[in-house]
Amino acid sequence: xxxxxxxxxxxxxxxxxxxxxxxxxxxxxxxxxxxxxxxxxxxxxxxxxxxxxxxxxxxxxxxxx
Amino acid sequence: xxxxxxxxxxxxxxxxxxxxxxxxxxxxxxxxxxxxxxxxxxxxxxxxxxxxxxxxxxxxxxxxxxxxxxxxxxxxxxxxxxxxxxxxxxxxxxxxxxxxxxxxxxxxxxxxxxxxxxxxxxxxxxxxxxxxxxxxxxxxxxxxxxxxxxxxxxxxxxxxxxxxxxxxxxxxxxxxxxxxxxxxxxxxxxxxxxxxxxxxxxxxxxxxxxxxxxxxxxxxxxxxxxxxxxxxxxxxxxxxxxxxxxxx
Amino acid sequence: xxxxxxxxxxxxxxxxxxxxxxxxxxxxxxxxxxxxxxxxxxxxxxxxxxxxxxxxxxxxxxxxxxxxxxxxxxxxxxxxxxxxxxxxxxxxxxxxxxxxxxxxxxxxxxxxxxxxxxxxxxxxxxxxxxxxxxxxxxxxxxxxxxxxxxxxxxxxxxxxxxxxxxxxxxxxxxxxxxxxxxxxxxxxxxxxxxxxxxxxxxxxxxxxxxxxxxxxxxx
Numbered sequence: 250x251x252x253x254x255x256x257x258x259x260x261x262x263x264x265x266x267x268x269x270x271x272x273x274x275x276x277x278x279x280x281x282x283x284x285x286x287x288x289x290x291x292x293x294x295x296x297x298x299x300x301x302x303x304x305x306x307x308x309x310x311x312x313x314x
Numbered sequence: 315x316x317x318x319x320x321x322x323x324x325x326x327x328x329x330x331x332x333x334x335x336x337x338x339x340x341x342x343x344x345x346x347x348x349x350x351x352x353x354x355x356x357x358x359x360x361x362x363x364x365x366x367x368x369x370x371x372x373x374x375x376x377x378x379x380x381x382x383x384x385x386x387x388x389x390x391x392x393x394x395x396x397x398x399x400x401x402x403x404x405x406x407x408x409x410x411x412x413x414x415x416x417x418x419x420x421x422x423x424x425x426x427x428x429x430x431x432x433x434x435x436x437x438x439x440x441x442x443x444x445x446x447x448x449x450x451x452x453x454x455x456x457x458x459x460x461x462x463x464x465x466x467x468x469x470x471x472x473x474x475x476x477x478x479x480x481x482x483x484x485x486x487x488x489x490x491x492x493x494x495x496x497x498x499x500x501x502x503x504x505x506x507x508x509x510x511x512x513x514x515x516x517x518x519x520x521x522x523x524x525x526x527x528x529x530x531x532x533x534x535x536x537x538x539x540x541x542x543x544x545x546x547x548x549x550x551x552x553x554x555x556x557x558x559x560x561x562x
Numbered sequence: 563x564x565x566x567x568x569x570x571x572x573x574x575x576x577x578x579x580x581x582x583x584x585x586x587x588x589x590x591x592x593x594x595x596x597x598x599x600x601x602x603x604x605x606x607x608x609x610x611x612x613x614x615x616x617x618x619x620x621x622x623x624x625x626x627x628x629x630x631x632x633x634x635x636x637x638x639x640x641x642x643x644x645x646x647x648x649x650x651x652x653x654x655x656x657x658x659x660x661x662x663x664x665x666x667x668x669x670x671x672x673x674x675x676x677x678x679x680x681x682x683x684x685x686x687x688x689x690x691x692x693x694x695x696x697x698x699x700x701x702x703x704x705x706x707x708x709x710x711x712x713x714x715x716x717x718x719x720x721x722x723x724x725x726x727x728x729x730x731x732x733x734x735x736x737x738x739x740x741x742x743x744x745x746x747x748x749x750x751x752x753x754x755x756x757x758x759x760x761x762x763x764x765x766x767x768x769x770x771x772x773x774x775x776x777x778x779x780x781x
Contacts, residue, residue, distance in 0.1 A: 261369070264365060267367055275423075394768075451724075452728050454724065462717060468781060477773060483728070484769075487731055493735070
């Protein structure tokens with residue numbers, strides 16, 4: 250166990266800024282990427298719903314006329 | 315029984331296969347990540363030379379390896395897509411690019427943050443950092459070319475060509491930067507990790523490497539599924555999916 | 563066939579004098595901008611001269627890459643060329659060499675004059691010219707791949723630079739490095755032989771890659 254208490258852990262032997270700076274940015278990048286994919290998926294589903302309905306409307310229209 | 319190589323190359327069957335694989339890889343990625351961080355921060359001793367700053371290695375090295383490895387994998391799939399005209403491999407290549415670019419950025423960012431305490435400046439024209447920067451340009455070139463072309467088929471093929479040309483150039487760029495760096499002797503002392511690494515440090519780093527592998531596989535499969543949906547929206551099997559409401 | 567293509571493109575270029583001159587003047591202006599920004603101090607300029615001239619040559623040759631295929635693409639002759647029985651890579655090689663003759667050679671001839679502006683010693687000027695002479699065809703050949711890929715795309719001009727600049731970096735390193743090495747009295751032949759190697763490799767592979775890119779772009 251290298252650290253006795255929490256504050257020592259965060260100070261990281263004086264290099265806290267650098268270590269947590271890089272870990273923080275990595276976390277942001279990874280979480281950002283996952284959110285981007287989720288968002289892309291949601292817009293896809295929304296857009297999906299539309300295109301799918303349009304297809305349905307069109308097909309019904311053709312059959313009736 | 316001949317192996318049917320192309321069974322999973324049809325987007326429909328790959329879609330369901332990927333769907334099953336993603337949770338599996340995500341869980342493994344999380345477990346490995348937790349283990350790697352634990353070993354990295356709590357088991358690995360303090361480095362006699364660099365104190366605690368060396369702990370950045372646990373994300374810098376995996377990110378750097380992943381950025382180079384993913385570019386080669388991307389070029390491989392782009393080449394396969396070009397050669398066999400299989401749409402799915404081209405989709406796979408364009409799914410890999412953003413994750414690879416992200417890892418390159420992380421490698422650059424953590425590299426410069428690690429360089430500050432060790433070499434005294436945020437950015438050092440060290441051969442590896444410079445080639446990593448050029449790799450980022452290659453990724454951006456690939457992604458912007460694919461974004462600029464509307465027709466997906468042409469975008470895949472054009473992207474494949476630039477990826478293959480890029481992958482051929484990576485060793486050339488690396489060695490020319492290496493040569494350039496040694497000529498301008500003003501460069502800094504580069505950090506040599508291998509010899510002075512205690513076993514626990516190495517173990518922590520390797521666990522993180524595998525964690526980044528699992529993470530990349532999960533994310534790339536996820537993005538491939540989305541690209542499949544985007545491109546195959548007109549097909550019947552996707553409409554079928556829609557009815558069942560399982561566009562998960 | 564190759565000679566025919568080069569002759570044809572040179573004829574087209576001669577008819578449109580402005581293209582040749584714009585690239586040349588762009589090169590001159592860019593090179594002359596640096597002393598204004600960095601200051602007239604001669605020692606500093608002398609050390610920076612190889613890099614400045616080479617980067618300017620890179621940008622100047624990239625500037626005119628867009629026009630390599632686009633004129634033929636617009637009026638349809640490129641499609642005819644694709645359909646012709648001649649091998650496409652030979653045709654692309656001809657176009658790239660014509661582009662080199664139109665843009666590369668003027669840069670090579672102008673470089674020593676600009677080198678004097680930077681007070682480069684005599685032998686460094688010679689090495690600068692030779693390295694540019696060897697390097698600029700590689701720029702045109704690799705640029706042909708970028709031009710073929712971004713044919714007919716909106717914002718193609720910027721995209722070409724984004725695609726092609728990372729691939730120019732080795733040539734830039736060894737081109738500027740050769741001149742610097744000769745100024746420092748260190749052996750420069752390694753650099754020149756490497757640029758020669760790049761030239762030979764790109765002479766073989768670039769036309770083939772550009773030809774397949776053309777097929778992709780024109781499908």
